[in-house]
Amino acid sequence: TFPTELVALVDSLEAELQQGVLSDANRAWLAQCGLTPEQIKNQMEPEYTPQRKIHLYHCDHRGLPLALVNSEGKADWSAEYDAWGNVLSENNPHNLKQLIRLPGQQYDEETGLYYNRHRYYDPSQGRYITQDPIGLRGGWNLYQYPLNPVAEIDPLGLIAWMVIPGVCAAGGCEAILVGLGLSASIAGQQIQAGSSNGGEGVGTTSNTNVYDKSGAKVSPYALTMQPPGNCDPYEQKKMQEEVDGWCKGKQTPTSCKGIKSPSIRSAIAEVNRQCGIARDKINKQCFAGGDLTHRNQAIDAWKKYSECME
Structure with missing residues (x-):
């Protein structure tokens, strides 16, 4: 290991040689060692750029x-x-x-x-x-x-598009939406949502500003969906039966507040967990994440589950 002073001296010497200048002190030190600046420079590795x-x-x-x-x-x-x-x-x-x-x-x-x-x-x-x-x-x-992308979908591409000024005032919004594939009833709901907003957009500001209890935005498309949603009737029915069985059946989820028995709390927690899973599943697979009511119901189930696990 070289002395710290020597390492610092050599480093300063190399820096000066790379810059093309050499101080009198370094020149004198090289002379004492019997070396020339050219000899040292030829031994230096070229600076990497x-x-x-x-x-x-x-x-x-x-x-x-x-x-x-x-x-x-x-x-x-x-x-x-x-x-x-x-x-x-x-x-x-x-x-x-x-x-x-x-x-x-x-x-x-x-x-x-x-x-x-x-x-x-x-x-x-x-x-x-x-x-x-x-x-x-x-x-x-x-x-x-x-x-x-599983929970946030926009299959018709209508969630955030703006209406051409004057079209809604002339009564043309519903015709446009029906032409794009929406049913007349859904188109009417979209127009009503936009109209309540000053006519700024079709189902934009009014719908896109709906948030559930967790603070997550509710898909505007979910607000207008009717059963069976994006699922076929059989799939939706089976998932709804699962929701009814865990969330509305004999084992209706209840709060664990005031219950000290670990086994009872664990049983209630499991019912709430299965209820939350069932609600999340049908919301995401069939109803674009779920409307406000059904999303909040799922959130409530998970909240009760969390309370039971505390």
């Missing part, structure tokens, strides 16, 4: 990088993903290192997971493998990935 090249990110609607485009407009890197962020294919002829995935995520080569600062996301499961650090303030599902 990394090659820099600008690339622009081209992302899809989810924020996933699809391509890195160079200044000439050509893609030096590109990839395809599935709905949950799994890389299906990658074209990387220049061996670029592109680790960005879904918004806020960075690919971890060692684990194959996506790092989100406070937790890890597993694209193969479409969910986090660690709990949300803010707990239940982020929702009842501590492992859910936000903007979940």
Whole structure:
């Protein structure tokens, strides 16, 4: 190990030689050692200057990088993903290192997971493998990935589009919606929602500002859906029977307040858990996440379950 003073002296000497200047003190020190600046400079490794090249990110609607485009407009890197962020294919002829995935995520080569600062996301499961650090303030599902395409859908593409000025005033909104595939009754409800909002949009501000007890936004499309929703009648009926069995049957979920028996609390907790699962299932699969009433009923079941587990 070299003395600290010698290391500092050599470092300052190299820095001066790289800049093309040499102080009198360093020149005198080299002379005492019988060396010239040229001899030292020839033994130094050339300063590494990394090659820099600008690339622009081209992302899809989810924020996933699809391509890195160079200044000439050509893609030096590109990839395809599935709905949950799994890389299906990658074209990387220049061996670029592109680790960005879904918004806020960075690919971890060692684990194959996506790092989100406070937790890890597993694209193969479409969910986090660690709990949300803010707990239940982020929702009842501590492992859910936000903007979940299973719960948030817009099959007709009508949730956030704006009406052409003057069309509603002329009575043309309902005809437009029916022409796009909505039934006349649903179209009328959409128009009514927009009209109550000053005619700014069809089912936009009025509907999109509905939130459940957990603070999550209710899909405007769910507010107008009638049974069996997006499911076939048989599927919806079976799921509704499951809800009725756990939530409305003889084992009606009750609160654990005042109950000290661990076995009774555990039994009530399980009933509430099954009720919450059944309600979440039918809400998400058949009714675009569920309307306000049914979502709040599911939230109440999970809240009672949480109270029983305390």
